Amino acid sequence: MKRILTIIWLIMIALGSTAQVIRIGLYHNEVVESVAVYATSGEYEIKAGDRRIGTFRKGDILFATLKEGMISLHDAGGVYGTFKSVELSALSLDATFRLRPVAPALESQSYDDGLLLEGNDAYMTIINQVDFDRYIAGVLEAEVGPNAQRELYKAHALLTRTYMLNHFDRHRDEGFSLCDGVHCQAYHGRAQYNPEIAEAVFETSGEVVADYHYKLITAAYHANSGGETQRASDVWLKDVDYLQAVLDPYSLHQPAAKWYDTIQYAAWKDYLVGRGMASAKKVPEELLYIQQRHRSKYFVLDGDTLMMTRIREDWGWRSSFFNMFPEEGGKIVVWGKGYGHGVGLSQEGAMNMASQDFSYKDIIKFYFFNIRIMYYDDLPDSSLPDLGYE
Numbered sequence: 439m440k441r442i443l444t445i446i447w448l449i450m451i452a453l454g455s456t457a458q459v460i461r462i463g464l465y466h467n468e469v470v471e472s473v474a475v476y477a478t479s480g481e482y483e484i485k486a487g488d489r490r491i492g493t494f495r496k497g498d499i500l501f502a503t504l505k506e507g508m509i510s511l512h513d514a515g516g517v518y519g520t521f522k523s524v525e526l527s528a529l530s531l532d533a534t535f536r537l538r539p540v541a542p543a544l545e546s547q548s549y550d551d552g553l554l555l556e557g558n559d560a561y562m563t564i565i566n567q568v569d570f571d572r573y574i575a576g577v578l579e580a581e582v583g584p585n586a587q588r589e590l591y592k593a594h595a596l597l598t599r600t601y602m603l604n605h606f607d608r609h610r611d612e613g614f615s616l617c618d619g620v621h622c623q624a625y626h627g628r629a630q631y632n633p634e635i636a637e638a639v640f641e642t643s644g645e646v647v648a649d650y651h652y653k654l655i656t657a658a659y660h661a662n663s664g665g666e667t668q669r670a671s672d673v674w675l676k677d678v679d680y681l682q683a684v685l686d687p688y689s690l691h692q693p694a695a696k697w698y699d700t701i702q703y704a705a706w707k708d709y710l711v712g713r714g715m716a717s718a719k720k721v722p723e724e725l726l727y728i729q730q731r732h733r734s735k736y737f738v739l740d741g742d743t744l745m746m747t748r749i750r751e752d753w754g755w756r757s758s759f760f761n762m763f764p765e766e767g768g769k770i771v772v773w774g775k776g777y778g779h780g781v782g783l784s785q786e787g788a789m790n791m792a793s794q795d796f797s798y799k800d801i802i803k804f805y806f807f808n809i810r811i812m813y814y815d816d817l818p819d820s821s822l823p824d825l826g827y828e
């Protein structure tokens with residue numbers, strides 16, 4: 439299986455005319471001082487600055503340790519030296535490595551393509567220099583998991599690629615484009631559990647989602663819309679023409695379609711007063727029960743307003759789409775719908791559409807209004823970031 443996957447990748451890269459590379463900051467939330475690197479396939483050359491200092495092949499292990507802001511590099515045979523930066527540059531298309539932080543001791547992960555280590559005063563910057571599509575496949579495995587349908591992977595590949603290009607400069611001053619945490623997009627290294635992910639990424643290679651004005655879209659998604667997506671302006675206070683409310687039957691009857699909670703009426707009333715709704719003290723009780731037939735932006739009480747997203751956050755609820763009912767014993771039952779902010783694509787709805795044989799383009803066009811699915815190469819220069827590195 440592994441061999442077949444490798445062959446697929448080689449064919450993909452041979453066919454792809456312009457394989458482009460992105461730099462991803464690894465273990466970004468950790469202060470790493472020392473790592474071990476294992477060559478797991480293919481061949482690399484080891485470079486310090488522009489100088490070639492050795493080769494690194496399957497079975498080899500390298501150790502890199504931070505020393506006074508520099509990288510000290512050694513292997514079983516001895517010490518290479520101490521350098522400002524060290525690069526493992528892939529000489530073959532099947533080159534992969536496994537990286538294990540030693541100080542602190544963290545779980546190892548496997549990566550495609552190249553590695554760059556840079557010394558800083560207190561930590562080492564660890565960068566995976568990886569082909570765009572291999573990175574996207576890794577993100578899909580981390581964010582969608584290994585068991586989804588092909589058309590869902592394709593739809594998600596477009597969103598991930600669009601997000602990647604839209605945020606290419608996010609960590610530029612740290613020497614890379616995106617980090618591997620949820621701050622950017624979760625990336626736990628190479629996709630390795632389902633070859634369909636790589637195939638889906640390849641089949642949509644280069645495709646992104648642009649708005650009517652040929653700008654990359656804000657590729658928002660969430661777990662489940664609860665039956666209706668939320669207008670962007672209801673959450674982020676900025677209207678985005680392609681992020682409007684959509685009636686979404688595909689999200690109903692899915693695992694995260696519903697939730698519920700029980701709270702105390704007195705606590706709810708105190709909360710409203712505490713949030714500036716003084717009239718909660720004097721209006722009839724039934725006016726305090728929130729009812730949403732469709733998603734609302736505000737809860738309005740006697741001229742005072744409170745954002746639904748604020749309420750969701752304060753109470754730690756799964757969504758801001760819910761109804762309240764009085765219950766015996768001074769309680770309120772809260773019946774909620776969906777999971778997440780509700781803007782853009784609903785993952786469970788998209789999954790349901792994919793299982794009903796909708797295509798990835800149908801899925802994206804269902805959740806985003808007036809968008810264009812196109813190759814990023816065809817976008818005007820003003821819509822793209824600088825995709826090179828110094």
Ligand SMILES: [Zn+2]
Binds near residue numbers: 619621
């Ligand atoms: Zn980030």
